[in-house]
Amino acid sequence: METLRLEIVTPERLALSEDVRSVTLPGVSGMMTILPRHAPLMTLLNPGEVLIRHPDGEEVAYAVGGGVAEVRPDKVVILADAAEREDEIDIARAEAARQRAERLLKEGVPPEQRRELELTLRKAYARLRVARRRRRRPGLQPRTTEEEGEQF
Amino acid sequence: MASDREIKRRIRSIKNIAQVTKAMEAVSASKMRRAQQQVLATRPYAQKAQEVLNFLAYLPQNKRFLHPLLQERPIERAMIILITADRGLAGGFNTHIIRHAVHFSETLNKPTTWVTVGRKGRDFMARYGYPIVAEFTQLGDKPTSLDIAPIARVATDEFVGERVDAVYVCYTDFVNVLRQVPVTKQLLPIEPLKPEVKWSPDYIFEPDPETILDLILYRFVELQILQAVYESIASEHAARMVAMRNATDAAMDLIDELTLSYNKARQERITREIIDIAGGAEALRQALEQ
Numbered sequence: 001m002e003t004l005r006l007e008i009v010t011p012e013r014l015a016l017s018e019d020v021r022s023v024t025l026p027g028v029s030g031m032m033t034i035l036p037r038h039a040p041l042m043t044l045l046n047p048g049e050v051l052i053r054h055p056d057g058e059e060v061a062y063a064v065g066g067g068v069a070e071v072r073p074d075k076v077v078i079l080a081d082a083a084e085r086e087d088e089i090d091i092a093r094a095e096a097a098r099q100r101a102e103r104l105l106k107e108g109v110p111p112e113q114r115r116e117l118e119l120t121l122r123k124a125y126a127r128l129r130v131a132r133r134r135r136r137r138p139g140l141q142p143r144t145t146e147e148e149g150e151q152f
Numbered sequence: 153m154a155s156d157r158e159i160k161r162r163i164r165s166i167k168n169i170a171q172v173t174k175a176m177e178a179v180s181a182s183k184m185r186r187a188q189q190q191v192l193a194t195r196p197y198a199q200k201a202q203e204v205l206n207f208l209a210y211l212p213q214n215k216r217f218l219h220p221l222l223q224e225r226p227i228e229r230a231m232i233i234l235i236t237a238d239r240g241l242a243g244g245f246n247t248h249i250i251r252h253a254v255h256f257s258e259t260l261n262k263p264t265t266w267v268t269v270g271r272k273g274r275d276f277m278a279r280y281g282y283p284i285v286a287e288f289t290q291l292g293d294k295p296t297s298l299d300i301a302p303i304a305r306v307a308t309d310e311f312v313g314e315r316v317d318a319v320y321v322c323y324t325d326f327v328n329v330l331r332q333v334p335v336t337k338q339l340l341p342i343e344p345l346k347p348e349v350k351w352s353p354d355y356i357f358e359p360d361p362e363t364i365l366d367l368i369l370y371r372f373v374e375l376q377i378l379q380a381v382y383e384s385i386a387s388e389h390a391a392r393m394v395a396m397r398n399a400t401d402a403a404m405d406l407i408d409e410l411t412l413s414y415n416k417a418r419q420e421r422i423t424r425e426i427i428d429i430a431g432g433a434e435a436l437r438q439a440l441e442q
Contacts, residue, residue: 009197011297011375012190029358042204043358044367067371068364070204077200079371081297 001055004036005075008050008062008083015083016052016062023076024051025069026126034071041071047123049130050078061086063130065123082123089131098124156417163410170403176241177396183293184329184389190294191326191382198379201372202345208365209344219362220312221369224341229263231285231316232256233307233339235323235380236273237388238289243395245324245332245388246272252334253322265316267306269381285310295381297374304374311340323380324387330394332387339376342369 003019024033026048034041050062067080101121109117209222234253236246250273257264265285268274274287286306291299307319319340325333357364 007196007200009200011194011197011371011378013193014196027358039356040354041356041358042361042364044364068204068367070200079197079200079204079368081371 002036003055004034004038004073006052006078007076008064008078008080010080010083015080015085018052019055021053021055023053024049025076025078026050026064027069034076037073038071040073041069043069043071045069045078045080047119048126049133050083061130061133063089063123063127065126066119084127084130086130086133089127091128091131094124094127094131098128156414156421159410159414159417163407163414166403166406166410170400170407173396173399173403177393177400180389180393180396184386184393187293187382187386187389188326191379191386194375194379194382198375201368201375203347205342205365205368205372206344206347208361208368210347211361219365219369221308221340221342221373222344224343225314225317227260227262227317229265229316230257230260231265231267231307231310231319232336233267233269233303233319233321233377233380234273234277235321235384236268236270236276237384238271238291240272241395242388242392243398245391246270246276249273249322249324249334249384250276252336256320256322256336265310267303269303270384291381293385295378297378300374300378300381303377304370307339307377308370308373321377321380323384324391326383326386326390329390332390337376337380339373342372 001021003021004023006016006018006020006023007014008016022033022035024031025043026046027043028046029043031048032043045064045067047066048064050064052060052062054060063084063086064078064080065082067078069079070077097120101117101124105114105117105121209219232253234250236249240246253273265283266277267285268277268287269289269291271289274284274289277284286303288303310316311319318338320336321339322334322336325335327333
């Protein structure tokens with residue numbers, strides 16, 4: 001089966017480097033699924049969910065906080081501001097961030113702060129959505145990868 | 153000559169000091185290893201970001217439109233981001249980097265404003281009246297890009313607002329455990345390199361190359377500061393580790409010396425007592441004989 005190399009890098013770490021069947025990205029112009037031999041493409045990413053399909057059919061989701069993806073025929077590199085695998089996400093913290101941002105937005109803030117808050121809110125939504133996806137499938141064991149462990 | 157009891161007390165207190173410095177050495181060693189790993193972990197992102205940045209900056213359509221962060225101006229005013237530690241007891245670590253930064257600003261010979269990262273740098277700059285635009289302390293041992301973002305914001309705002317024409321960062325580069333070198337890097341304007349990798353000319357961009365370049369440039373500034381901070385943390389712990397090892401060694405030498413004096417003093421006391429007793433016994437014997 002044809003695969004493509006997927007790398008997710010953040011300023012703090014190499015979050016993932018694996019051969020995958022396909023990857024779905026939260027591009028600024030909409031969700032897009034990249035298969036091997038895609039045309040060269042560079043896109044900004046919204047905060048959202050990166051969905052990865054492995055050659056064995058298993059699906060894993062990452063929450064990313066925005067960034068840039070570079071697509072080549074055999075390789076996809078995601079330069080993410082932050083990236084967490086579905087089982088790494090601290091739901092309580094994401095929920096707290098969501099509530100705080102929602103409350104501040106309701107109370108009203110200056111425009112430049114508003115944009116930042118909305119971004120925070122979207123990041124929190126993305127993390128919660130990805131984390132809950134994992135919870136809905138309790139049978140799955142957490143995957144382990146080489147960069148497991150050190151959380152920044 | 154101090155009494156043997158006094159010497160014994162000193163030996164005990166120095167032994168305690170040696171224990172503390174030894175523990176601090178061990179702590180610094182583990183923190184240093186961790187910081188070294190952090191430095192290495194930033195490399196993949198740095199490499200890729202630089203690659204993308206070079207590519208985008210050299211695109212024909214982007215060469216016409218010059219991004220504000222790429223604009224070179226004659227340097228009338230400069231800004232220096234000085235990265236030091238929050239704490240001392242690290243040998244010459246803080247002194248070296250501060251001296252290096254001050255020397256650099258003197259060679260620039262232009263009005264310079266300062267951003268300090270770390271308490272030691274701030275204290276020095278404030279005491280000698282250097283103009284500080286912003287100060288950051290208590291970043292801890294494992295800052296993330298979120299902690300760095302405000303520092304980068306100050307740098308880019310000052311530069312884009314044309315209040316300064318160049319931004320430099322002075323930090324201590326970690327070469328190895330025994331060698332940490334103070335260095336200066338130009339942060340702004342960013343100078344893109346000629347792309348090395350051959351890129352396909354028919355790239356699709358979403359939304360457009362300018363917007364992507366804009367994001368990458370701002371991230372790149374953050375990343376460079378993050379890397380400098382990580383290097384500085386690794387250097388700080390390495391310097392402290394060596395300083396503490398030296399302190400432990402010095403304490404051990406002192407203990408050896410004092411033990412020698414203690415034994416001498418003890419021997420002297422015993423000899424003196426024996427002479428006393430012998431003298432007393434002799435006097436008594438002579439008195440009895442008469």
